Amino acid sequence: MSTDNYSSATVADAGRAASGAASEPLLSATGVQMHFPIRRGLLRRTVGAVRAVDGVDFEVRPGETLGLVGESGCGKSTTGRLLTRLLEPTGGTVKFEGRDITHMKPGELRPLRRDIQMVFQDPQSSLNPRHTIGSIVGAPFEIQGIKSPNGTKRAVQDLLALVGLSPEHYNRYPHEFSGGQRQRIGIARALALKPKLVVADEPVSALDVSIQAQVVNLFEDLQAELGLAYVFIAHDLSVVRHISDRVAVMYLGKIVEIANRDDLYSSARHPYTQALLSAVPIPDPDRKGEEAKRERILLTGDVPSPINPPSGCRFRTRCWKAQEICSTQEPPLVQLTSGPRPTGADHKVACHFPD
Amino acid sequence: MTLIEEAGVGGIPPQPEELAVAARREIEGRSLGRIAWDRLKRDKVAMAGGVLVILLILMAIFAPQLSSLEGQDPNSLNGTLIDPNYSTPIGGMGGISAHHWLGVDLPNGRDIFSRIVYGARYSLGIAGVSTLVAIVFGVVIGMIAGYFGGWIDNVLSRLMDLMLAFPVLLLSISILGVLPNTAFGLSGNSLRIALLIVVIGFFSWPYIGRIVRGQTIALREREFVDAARSLGASPFRIIFKEILPNLLAPIVVYATLLIPANILFEAALSYLGVGMREPTSSWGAMINAAIQTFQIDPEFLIVPGMAIFITVLAFNLFGDGLRDAFDPKASR
Numbered sequence: 001m002s003t004d005n006y007s008s009a010t011v012a013d014a015g016r017a018a019s020g021a022a023s024e025p026l027l028s029a030t031g032v033q034m035h036f037p038i039r040r041g042l043l044r045r046t047v048g049a050v051r052a053v054d055g056v057d058f059e060v061r062p063g064e065t066l067g068l069v070g071e072s073g074c075g076k077s078t079t080g081r082l083l084t085r086l087l088e089p090t091g092g093t094v095k096f097e098g099r100d101i102t103h104m105k106p107g108e109l110r111p112l113r114r115d116i117q118m119v120f121q122d123p124q125s126s127l128n129p130r131h132t133i134g135s136i137v138g139a140p141f142e143i144q145g146i147k148s149p150n151g152t153k154r155a156v157q158d159l160l161a162l163v164g165l166s167p168e169h170y171n172r173y174p175h176e177f178s179g180g181q182r183q184r185i186g187i188a189r190a191l192a193l194k195p196k197l198v199v200a201d202e203p204v205s206a207l208d209v210s211i212q213a214q215v216v217n218l219f220e221d222l223q224a225e226l227g228l229a230y231v232f233i234a235h236d237l238s239v240v241r242h243i244s245d246r247v248a249v250m251y252l253g254k255i256v257e258i259a260n261r262d263d264l265y266s267s268a269r270h271p272y273t274q275a276l277l278s279a280v281p282i283p284d285p286d287r288k289g290e291e292a293k294r295e296r297i298l299l300t301g302d303v304p305s306p307i308n309p310p311s312g313c314r315f316r317t318r319c320w321k322a323q324e325i326c327s328t329q330e331p332p333l334v335q336l337t338s339g340p341r342p343t344g345a346d347h348k349v350a351c352h353f354p355d
Numbered sequence: 356m357t358l359i360e361e362a363g364v365g366g367i368p369p370q371p372e373e374l375a376v377a378a379r380r381e382i383e384g385r386s387l388g389r390i391a392w393d394r395l396k397r398d399k400v401a402m403a404g405g406v407l408v409i410l411l412i413l414m415a416i417f418a419p420q421l422s423s424l425e426g427q428d429p430n431s432l433n434g435t436l437i438d439p440n441y442s443t444p445i446g447g448m449g450g451i452s453a454h455h456w457l458g459v460d461l462p463n464g465r466d467i468f469s470r471i472v473y474g475a476r477y478s479l480g481i482a483g484v485s486t487l488v489a490i491v492f493g494v495v496i497g498m499i500a501g502y503f504g505g506w507i508d509n510v511l512s513r514l515m516d517l518m519l520a521f522p523v524l525l526l527s528i529s530i531l532g533v534l535p536n537t538a539f540g541l542s543g544n545s546l547r548i549a550l551l552i553v554v555i556g557f558f559s560w561p562y563i564g565r566i567v568r569g570q571t572i573a574l575r576e577r578e579f580v581d582a583a584r585s586l587g588a589s590p591f592r593i594i595f596k597e598i599l600p601n602l603l604a605p606i607v608v609y610a611t612l613l614i615p616a617n618i619l620f621e622a623a624l625s626y627l628g629v630g631m632r633e634p635t636s637s638w639g640a641m642i643n644a645a646i647q648t649f650q651i652d653p654e655f656l657i658v659p660g661m662a663i664f665i666t667v668l669a670f671n672l673f674g675d676g677l678r679d680a681f682d683p684k685a686s687r
């Protein structure tokens with residue numbers, strides 16, 4: 001990828017980004033929180049909370065891919081499960097196409113579930129071992145009571161073909177498939193009802209590296225074909241680089257930086273993003289020299305507990321730039337307008353001393 | 356240009372590695388049930404138990420044919436076979452002869468072989484049906500407790516703990532002891548059978564319930580449950596279509612292990628006089644009758660005792676083998 005903005009983006013990319021910016025967001029999260037209560041004793045009194053997601057703001061535009069990146073345990077999966085309303089947020093607002101879905105009851109959510117789907121991380125556990133592929137991919141039609149013009153079986157076989165599997169696999173069981181094939185089955189199930197948004201929670205993390213690329217490419221091809229928007233979750237920046245239009249970086253329940261893909265990879269401003277980036281190998285052979293120049297930032301210490309996160313900036317216990325103010329004031333996620341290098345409207349950073 | 360393209364894999368359809376994996380799996384291609392069956396076949400002890408279980412079930416089904424093969428029936432009185440002076444079966448050995456393969460009982464000289472094969476109908480039938488009752492209740496309540504968690508689980512789990520802590524035998528005796536001779540439109544034998552099934556089933560469901568609850572809690576965390584929820588599936592559908600099919604193996608295993616416990620339960624109640632009663636030839640009732648004369652005719656006591664022992668042992672050996680076959684890590 002080049003360092004100057006958009007020079008490598010295709011025309012289609014640019015068009016997508018432009019139309020996205022103009023239209024209303026497909027999904028927006030405002031101050032979304034998920035505090036899991038910690039209960040103790042016979043009476044199950046609440047004695048504290050796991051602040052898994054602690055006030056995140058972002059939006060997803062129609063047809064775009066938002067990458068969501070952060071270390072294990074920072075709240076990515078929880079965020080994904082809040083967006084798909086597998087969990088009910090304990091604070092903030094989630095809107096889908098302008099409708100507030102934050103506290104919708106299961107009955108109200110049911111029709112919306114067609115529009116928001118999820119692809120799961122673990123291909124071993126995301127397919128019911130007792131169901132055939134036909135009934136797994138046919139479940140969306142059955143549960144939502146949807147009749148396909150040529151019958152469900154035909155629709156399922158078309159979906160299998162769409163994700164690169166043979167329609168003959170209809171009567172097979174999940175254990176007969178490899179990890180990559182199972183993930184394709186999970187994708188077919190998510191796409192069955194033609195959703196507008198697919199939240200993919202580390203969909204390739206459990207796969208062999210060679211198969212990861214195929215599955216990421218499948219996601220891309222499907223997006224081009226069906227005009228889907230993705231929230232694509234990953235634990236390192238290299239996986240989402242190829243597929244994302246924008247990338248959000250999470251740390252301990254908060255978003256610390258969000259930007260257009262090329263801005264983020266070329267001029268990250270948050271120390272944590274820079275640390276994550278320094279761990280990403282530079283893929284371009286003719287730019288390998290840069291890797292030597294670039295210093296590898298090694299993060300020391302452990303991620304603090306989300307039960308009792310640090311005051312002020314959550315990253316301060318591992319930040320090499322931390323100063324007094326970092327422990328007393330929480331830096332807001334904002335566009336940088338003053339300073340030597342202001343950012344564009346789409347690039348927001350939560351740091352008192354951005355680069 | 357990018358990391359991904361550099362890996363040199365493009366497009367969707369050609370997936371050489373995946374196809375290779377699939378091909379390999381095709382050769383191995385064994386379903387989960389098949390794997391368990393292969394393991395079970397190698398477990399000689401369990402297979403012996405299984406064969407015995409099948410023979411016992413056949414014995415119960417073909418009780419009339421077996422009796423007539425011997426040329427006897429369970430209820431004819433043969434006073435002439437009892438020595439009037441000593442009140443023991445004539446000829447020693449409890450009266451075993453070519454006509455009475457397992458001898459005759461006291462004091463009426465009824466044919467013990469016929470009574471044993473007919474007794475299998477009561478023992479296996481009552482234990483089997485009450486186990487079915489226990490499974491229906493245990494599975495439904497265990498799945499509800501495990502799936503919903505929270506206060507629902509708290510209430511149901513405490514209920515199961517409570518029932519497992521009951522002095523079950525004492526309670527059953529008092530319940531069965533005070534019931535009238537006709538109730539619910541049933542009377543006599545059929546009423547006693549129905550009551551035994553209800554009482555034994557009622558007291559043994561928490562055993563299944565606890566196991567199912569634990570398994571459900573583990574299954575609830577699996578992502579396919581989330582997938583169903585994200586499609587808008589109701590809890591009812593998730594419990595019965597997503598979770599229940601995954602419980603079939605443990606249900607079969609623990610049902611096989613619960614049957615012998617319930618056989619003993621029925622025998623104990625009948626022995627204590629609150630279960631099946633004379634002249635019905637339940638094994639427990641036969642022991643009850645034999646206990647009064649066992650010093651002069653131990654054979655009458657030994658035969659029903661052995662019947663119970665062999666049946667319970669067979670089910671337990673088979674059940675243990677099944678458990679190991681489905682989940683080799685679970686025991687030992």
Ligand SMILES: Nc1ncnc2c1ncn2[C@@H]1O[C@H](COP(=O)(O)OP(=O)(O)O)[C@@H](O)[C@H]1O
Nearest residue numbers: 036050052071072073074075076077078079306
């Ligand atoms: N149901 C839950 N109850 C309590 N804590 C939870 C629950 N789910 C997740 N957590 C906690 O929330 C934090 C974030 O988890 P998660 O969203 O799975 O992180 P990630 O997907 O980024 O690895 C972790 O500390 C995790 O232990």
Ligand code: SF4
Nearest residue numbers: 313316319326351352
């Ligand atoms: S606010 Fe302070 S501690 Fe936090 S990232 Fe910026 S410099 Fe580091």
Ligand SMILES: [Mg+2]
Nearest residue numbers: 076077078202
């Ligand atoms: Mg996760």
